[in-house]
Amino acid sequence: MSYENPQLNQLKRALPDPIRNLCWFIFKWIPIAIVAGFWEIISGSVVSSEILPPFSDVVLATWDITITGQIVPHIQVSLFRVASGLALSVTVAVLLGIGMARVQAIENFFEIPLALIYPLPKIALVPLAILWLGVGTATSVVIVFLACLLPIVLNTYNAAQNVDQNLIWSAQMMGMESWKIPLKVVVPATIPSILTGIRQAIPIAFISLVGAELVASNRGVGFEILRHGQIGNYTSMFAVIVVISLIAFFSVRLYELGERRLVQWI
Known part of the structure; x- marks a missing residue:
């Protein structure tokens, strides 16, 4: 049994390949963005920033090393x-x-x-x-x-x-x-x-x-x-x-x- 939406499939086919690929790329990375945002919020508020440093600081440290x-x-x-x-x-x-x-x-x-x-x-x-x-x-x-x-x-x-x-x-x-x-x-x-x-x-x-x-x-x-x-x-x-x-x-x-x-x- 298929649960695919025909209208959604039609919309996908109507979009140019570059736009469709970009949308799919963004969609796949949304969970990571949610986790990063949640991490940034709770650091320093719910959890001490000394134990859980902000995600932005971790990104900068990753770039640095x-x-x-x-x-x-x-x-x-x-x-x-x-x-x-x-x-x-x-x-x-x-x-x-x-x-x-x-x-x-x-x-x-x-x-x-x-x-x-x-x-x-x-x-x-x-x-x-x-x-x-x-x-x-x-x-x-x-x-x-x-x-x-x-x-x-x-x-x-x-x-x-x-x-x-x-x-x-x-x-x-x-x-x-x-x-x-x-x-x-x-x-x-x-x-x-x-x-x-x-x-x-x-x-x-x-x-x-x-x-x-x-x-x-x-x-x-x-x-x-x-x-x-x-x-x-x-x-x-x-x-x-x-x-x-x-x-x-x-x-x-x-x-x-x-x-x-x-x-x-x-």
């Missing part, structure tokens, strides 16, 4: 950790997902460990990772890797299980060796689902990274958030949060743009 380059080295460290953990999880998850889908023994071996790891908050593993790997990049990369692993594994596994059997039979009839079928047939058929899993994993990567850096790092965005909070510089603390939120947001959007183009090409 970005223009001066104060936050740039920490962003570089955090992005390296996100990229490393995500790349490692993609590599392992794709191999594991396809292997579990195509080989029963692999599925039986990994099914219970993955089921146990899935509901476990990955931040809970930070103390153990510190004990094994120390404070620094290795711990953050491992936490990001574990946090991103399951979404990609599940998407890859489900797609590999549902590959059209006719494609596999056709490859076998054409004389393709069995060990080549996963690479030549299964992987290309699962690429859209793998890309979807990666898209789901990107925000998880940033969430887990900041959590790990809050506890187990002396550099990075999460460390900066903790440092400013400890000295009571809440304006800069919120500014760093805004910066990493924007980076995560635009990372997902850029990935979606590349994903759409890649899927069209495939």
Whole structure:
């Protein structure tokens, strides 16, 4: 059943594309504007401005730490950790997902460990990772890797299980060796689902990274958030949060743009 308003659709079609796109852009950002306005109002009235600085001050602080380059080295460290953990999880998850889908023994071996790891908050593993790997990049990369692993594994596994059997039979009839079928047939058929899993994993990567850096790092965005909070510089603390939120947001959007183009090409 459709709940679309025909008159509204007619009005949309009557508007030129630039105006329609502008209106849609403004409409999508209205909730953010409402939150920002509400934040500005309650700061200093309902909540002390020392604890919750005005949104306008946070915007100015965000601009300041970005223009001066104060936050740039920490962003570089955090992005390296996100990229490393995500790349490692993609590599392992794709191999594991396809292997579990195509080989029963692999599925039986990994099914219970993955089921146990899935509901476990990955931040809970930070103390153990510190004990094994120390404070620094290795711990953050491992936490990001574990946090991103399951979404990609599940998407890859489900797609590999549902590959059209006719494609596999056709490859076998054409004389393709069995060990080549996963690479030549299964992987290309699962690429859209793998890309979807990666898209789901990107925000998880940033969430887990900041959590790990809050506890187990002396550099990075999460460390900066903790440092400013400890000295009571809440304006800069919120500014760093805004910066990493924007980076995560635009990372997902850029990935979606590349994903759409890649899927069209495939």
